[in-house]
Structure formats: C-alpha cells, structure tokens
Amino acid sequence: MALTLTTTSPDVSILHTPHSGPAQWWRNAVIYQVYPRSFADANGDGIGDIAGITQRLDHLRELGVDALWLSPFYKSPQADAGYDVADYRQIDPLFGTLDDFDAMAAKARELNLKVIVDLVPNHTSDDHEWFKEALSAGPGSPERDRYMFRDGKGKNGELPPNNWQSIFGGPAWTRVDQRWNASEDGIADQQWYLHMFDTRQPDLNWDNAEVREDFESILRFWLDRGVDGFRIDVAHGMVKAAGLPDWNGLTSMVEGTTAEGATQIKTDGTPNEDGGNGGGNSGPMFDQDGVHEIYRSWHKVMETYDGDRALVAEAWVEPLSRLAMYVREDEMQQAFNFSYLTTKWDAAALRTVINASIRENDNVGAPTTWVLSNHDVVRHASRMGLATGELNPNGIGKNDPQPDAALGLRRARAATLQMLALPGSAYLYQGEELGLPDHTTLDDQYRQDPAWERKGHTEAGRDGCRVPIPWEADSPAYGFSTTGQSWLPQPDTYKACAADVQKATANSTFSMYQRALKLRREHNLGLGSLGWVTEFEHTGEVLAFENNNIIVLTNIGGDAIELPQGTRVVLSSAPMHSALTVERDVCVWIVRD
Numbered sequence: 001m002a003l004t005l006t007t008t009s010p011d012v013s014i015l016h017t018p019h020s021g022p023a024q025w026w027r028n029a030v031i032y033q034v035y036p037r038s039f040a041d042a043n044g045d046g047i048g049d050i051a052g053i054t055q056r057l058d059h060l061r062e063l064g065v066d067a068l069w070l071s072p073f074y075k076s077p078q079a080d081a082g083y084d085v086a087d088y089r090q091i092d093p094l095f096g097t098l099d100d101f102d103a104m105a106a107k108a109r110e111l112n113l114k115v116i117v118d119l120v121p122n123h124t125s126d127d128h129e130w131f132k133e134a135l136s137a138g139p140g141s142p143e144r145d146r147y148m149f150r151d152g153k154g155k156n157g158e159l160p161p162n163n164w165q166s167i168f169g170g171p172a173w174t175r176v177d178q179r180w181n182a183s184e185d186g187i188a189d190q191q192w193y194l195h196m197f198d199t200r201q202p203d204l205n206w207d208n209a210e211v212r213e214d215f216e217s218i219l220r221f222w223l224d225r226g227v228d229g230f231r232i233d234v235a236h237g238m239v240k241a242a243g244l245p246d247w248n249g250l251t252s253m254v255e256g257t258t259a260e261g262a263t264q265i266k267t268d269g270t271p272n273e274d275g276g277n278g279g280g281n282s283g284p285m286f287d288q289d290g291v292h293e294i295y296r297s298w299h300k301v302m303e304t305y306d307g308d309r310a311l312v313a314e315a316w317v318e319p320l321s322r323l324a325m326y327v328r329e330d331e332m333q334q335a336f337n338f339s340y341l342t343t344k345w346d347a348a349a350l351r352t353v354i355n356a357s358i359r360e361n362d363n364v365g366a367p368t369t370w371v372l373s374n375h376d377v378v379r380h381a382s383r384m385g386l387a388t389g390e391l392n393p394n395g396i397g398k399n400d401p402q403p404d405a406a407l408g409l410r411r412a413r414a415a416t417l418q419m420l421a422l423p424g425s426a427y428l429y430q431g432e433e434l435g436l437p438d439h440t441t442l443d444d445q446y447r448q449d450p451a452w453e454r455k456g457h458t459e460a461g462r463d464g465c466r467v468p469i470p471w472e473a474d475s476p477a478y479g480f481s482t483t484g485q486s487w488l489p490q491p492d493t494y495k496a497c498a499a500d501v502q503k504a505t506a507n508s509t510f511s512m513y514q515r516a517l518k519l520r521r522e523h524n525l526g527l528g529s530l531g532w533v534t535e536f537e538h539t540g541e542v543l544a545f546e547n548n549n550i551i552v553l554t555n556i557g558g559d560a561i562e563l564p565q566g567t568r569v570v571l572s573s574a575p576m577h578s579a580l581t582v583e584r585d586v587c588v589w590i591v592r593d
C-alpha cells in the first residue's frame with residue numbers, strides 16, 4: 001500500500017489543538033510506576049525496598065521520564081501487597097523507614113523527578129488501629145461507624161446484609177464470629193463487615209466525619225514531606241448507594257462488570273463511540289455521584305500547597321464522560337485511561353478510544369492520560385502476543401495458552417511508540433522499558449495474589465507482572481538483590497532483558513524508549529496537537545496522526561506501507577528493511593524534509 005501523504009501538509013482532521021494556558025508539570029509528564037517490592041532490593045532479603053529505589057534512581061533519569069509513582073510502602077501485613085494499609089503515616093519495615101523515604105525523595109528532587117505516592121482510602125488493613133478498635137468496641141459503637149458493619153439478614157442474621165461479591169472473588173461480607181472467637185480473641189458478635197476486596201481489607205465508611213478528616217490530615221502529612229501528588233486507589237469506590245441495595249452484577253478489576261443478572265462477560269477490546277468497551281466497574285458500589293464531594297474538598301487541601309501538586313484517579317469507570325467528571329477543574333488533575341489499556345490492537349478501535357478520550361478530557365480542560373501496563377494487568381509485551389479472544393486475562397498461568405513472545409514484543413514496541421506520541425501524560429510500568437514480558441510459567445506454589453485463592457485457583461492473578469526486574473544479566477537474581485533472593489522467581493527470559501544488556505545493545509527496547517522520550521520532549525508532543533491523517537480514517541489496518549510536526553504512523557496488521565519521498569523516519573519501533581517501508585506491527589515517527 002502506498003501512502004499518498006503530501007510532503008507539504010497531509011490531509012488531517014483536527015481533533016485536538018496544542019495546549020494553551022498554564023503548563024503545569026502533570027499536563028504532559030511521563031510518569032514511571034515503581035512497584036517497590038520488585039524494583040531493587042538493597043538489604044538482600046528478596047523484597048525490594050526504598051533504599052534500593054534510591055540506588056537505582058539514576059536509571060529513571062537516564063531513561064528520561066519526568067516523575068515516579070510508588071505503589072504503597074506503608075505499614076501493612078501485605079495481604080494485598082501493601083494495598084492493605086495498617087498505618088498511613090509509617091513505612092513498613094520491609095521497605096525501610098521515613099528517613100529512607102526522605103533520602104529517596106531528596107535524590108529524586110536532585111534528579112529533577114517529581115514523586116507521586118499511592119493513597120488507599122477505600123479500605124484499610126484489618127491490622128489498622130481503627131479496625132481493631134471497631135472489633136472490640138462492638139455493634140452500635142462510634143468505632144464501628146468508621147467501617148461498614150451491618151447486621152445480617154435471615155432469621156438469625158446468618159445471611160450477609162446483601163448479595164455483593166468481592167472483586168477478588170467470593171462474598172464481599174465477612175461475619176465477625178466467623179473470623180474471630182470469644183475465647184481466643186474476646187470478640188464474637190454476629191455483625192458483618194463489607195470488604196470489596198480481600199477479607200483483610202475492610203471498607204471504610206465515608207459518611208463518617210472522622211474518616212474524612214483523617215484522610216485530609218494524611219494528605220497533609222505527605223504534602224508536608226514534599227510529595228508532588230497522590231495516586232488514589234479505587235477512587236470510584238468510596239461512596240456506596242444508600243441502603244446498599246442488592247445487585248446481581250459481578251465486577252473484576254480488569255475484565256470489567258457484567259450487566260445486571262448476566263453471567264461474566266469479558267471486554268472484547270472494541271470501544272463504543274463513548275469510549276466504553278466493557279472494562280468499567282458499575283453497580284451500587286462504584287462511581288456514585290457523592291464521591292465527587294470528597295475530591296472537591298481534597299482539591300482545596302492540595303491548593304494550599306505550592307508547586308502544582310496533583311491527584312490521579314485510579315477509577316475503572318466508563319463511559320469516558322463519567323470518568324472525565326473526576327478531573328473537572330475543582331477535583332483531580334488526572335485519571336488513568338483504562339479504556340485505552342483494554343482496547344484491542346486494531347486501528348478503528350484505537351481511533352475510537354483515542355477520540356473519546358481526548359474529546360471528554362478536553363471538555364473539562366484536563367490532560368488525557370495513556371497507559372499500557374501496570375501491576376494489575378498482564379504486561380503489554382505478553383498481552384499483545386495472545387490470540388484474539390483472550391485479550392485481557394487476569395494473569396497467565398503455565399497451563400493457559402501461552403503468548404507468542406516475539407509478536408507480543410514487536411506489537412508492544414509499536415504500541416508504546418504510538419502512545420508516547422499522543423498529547424497528554426503517559427504512564428510506564430517498571431520493566432516495560434526493558435521489553436519485559438510477564439512470567440507466564442510461574443509455578444502455582446509461589447502465587448501471592450489474594451485473588452488466586454479467593455477465585456479458587458481459576459485465574460492465575462497478578463503475580464506474573466510483579467516479578468522482580470532484571471538489572472544485570474550475570475548477577476544473582478539478575479542484580480535485583482545482592483544475595484540472589486527474590487520474592488518471586490524470575491524466568492530465564494529475563495536475562496536478555498536485563499538493563500545492562502539493553503543499554504549496551506543498539507536498537508534495544510530501552511534505547512527505543514530513551515529516544516522516544518527525548519524526541520517527545522524536543523517536539524513538545526505532550527502539550528501538542530492531534531490531527532488524524534484522513535486517508536486512513538476508515539481502515540482497520542493503519543493508524544496515522546499528526547502531533548505538532550511529527551507524523552505517527554502504525555501499520556496494524558496490513559500490507560507494508562510505502563512512505564512518500566520527502567519524508568524521513570526519525571524513530572521506528574523495529575529495524576526497517578528499507579528507509580521508507582513500514583511493515584506490519586511497526587510504528588514510525590516521521591518528519592517532512
């Protein structure tokens with residue numbers, strides 16, 4: 001197929017014009033997610049820690065990102081890898097101390113990197129002081145009112161208060177006397193408490209004034225320590241519909257929610273015009289209007305600090321017009337774009353989700369964000385190597401169909417180049433710059449994701465994307481720890497991905513990321529524009545857009561494309577066999593000479 005793109009100016013339909021007005025850092029930042037337990041282990045116990053992050057922070061500078069977001073490092077029994085917080089103002093000894101945190105943040109500042117921390121307000125750990133107080137104070141106490149305790153249904157309260165299911169599988173309610181007993185624990189009443197996730201993650205009651213006040217004080221605690229922002233966990237979950245009505249749907253984090261009464265459906269990655277592709281969470285426990293009041297009050301707290309501090313919503317909400325409500329002018333600054341992450345490798349589908357994302361965010365004056373991987377989904381280098389129809393599995397186990405690794409990486413590199421050229425802010429997950437796949441043959445005995453047990457071993461869960469990352473090909477644990485310990489075993493395939501190999505190899509995935517980030521900055525793409533090259537608007541095989549003076553073209557499953565004379569490829573996701581030929585599953589950045 002020959003591209004007729006004229007060398008002076010291609011035919012484009014403008015979707016988005018360059019950003020004007022104040023250019024706060026978060027409008028175009030590339031933000032690198034550090035998953036502390038798997039980044040770098042300084043003390044050799046096999047679990048990554050904050051001192052390890054500090055030691056390896058130069059890697060982020062070398063890569064060329066603007067900020068890092070750290071998944072939780074707070075005091076926690078680690079029932080959900082730290083998303084079960086026992087004390088929001090302390091660091092878990094597993095990860096270090098507050099001094100270690102301050103040293104890490106100081107080094108980040110020195111390197112000109114912003115720091116975003118994770119805040120988990122929907123639930124605490126059952127080890128949190130408040131929950132312990134709630135248990136011992138008993139039914140009807142003000143201590144219980146900080147959580148969602150209810151009497152059961154049935155003649156003797158033997159049935160849960162409603163039929164909600166936990167996102168990790170099984171009922172969303174646990175009865176107190178089923179977990180504790182009078183003789184050993186001194187607790188034996190028959191109230192039930194709500195936990196949308198694990199039984200060790202009781203949901204807080206956001207109608208309780210003390211809960212609201214304490215979280216504002218937690219925000220201040222970390223803002224005073226100089227953090228630049230917060231990533232808000234389950235930002236769409238804190239307010240539940242009045243009366244907690246029954247609901248027959250079922251929600252999972254990645255696969256989305258079923259319609260009322262239906263059996264589980266998986267998103268097929270094909271978005272509607274509104275950007276929704278089935279990946280959103282709905283039901284009386286999600287996206288209730290009342291949640292916005294919380295963000296309006298947090299916005300006011302953030303505003304009292306200098307330096308454009310930011311709130312980022314982790315909210316699996318569709319359609320995108322509903323998601324955009326979280327980033328209205330007086331609420332948060334950004335929301336993760338999971339509809340983009342769950343869209344299949346198809347030009348028409350991608351064009352639809354990009355259109356809806358930019359349109360809805362433009363409506364409220366917020367930057368659009370882009371993301372392909374994180375600690376909850378199969379890494380895109382593996383996901384994109386799966387046969388169609390298995391788009392967004394919750395983990396890949398050794399007995400599941402295995403991805404085509406080479407195809408996955410080729411597509412992942414193309415998808416990344418495309419993402420990094422889109423206007424707005426982008427999120428990278430540690431290791432993706434090394435071309436890292438999931439561990440897809442992990443032995444089940446190592447699995448730690450609570451969903452693995454709660455779903456009765458029917459889904460592999462999220463351990464495969466959380467395996468410690470490789471730094472040096474020839475060191476124990478590939479340089480992750482000094483002793484060779486690693487809380488999850490690393491697969492042999494990680495050797496070739498090790499950072500030292502990647503950095504020494506021309507055309508490695510790392511060097512592609514590095515070059516993309518440099519060009520993105522030089523051409524100001526993050527604050528740039530988006531115009532579709534109209535020649536391809538109706539094809540499912542090619543996606544082509546222009547941002548400022550760069551044309552970004554991806555061949556998604558079609559015949560090779562011949563670029564016109566007078567154009568020059570400045571970056572390609574795969575080696576090119578001829579200077580102007582773009583093969584299948586390749587993305588190129590082009591300039592006109």
Ligand code: NOJ
Pocket residue numbers: 080083084120197233234314375376
């Ligand atoms: C979203 C987090 O990203 C995930 O890892 C966690 O399990 C749930 N929220 C519950 O906190």
Ligand code: CA
Pocket residue numbers: 041042043044045046047048049094
């Ligand atoms: Ca450690």
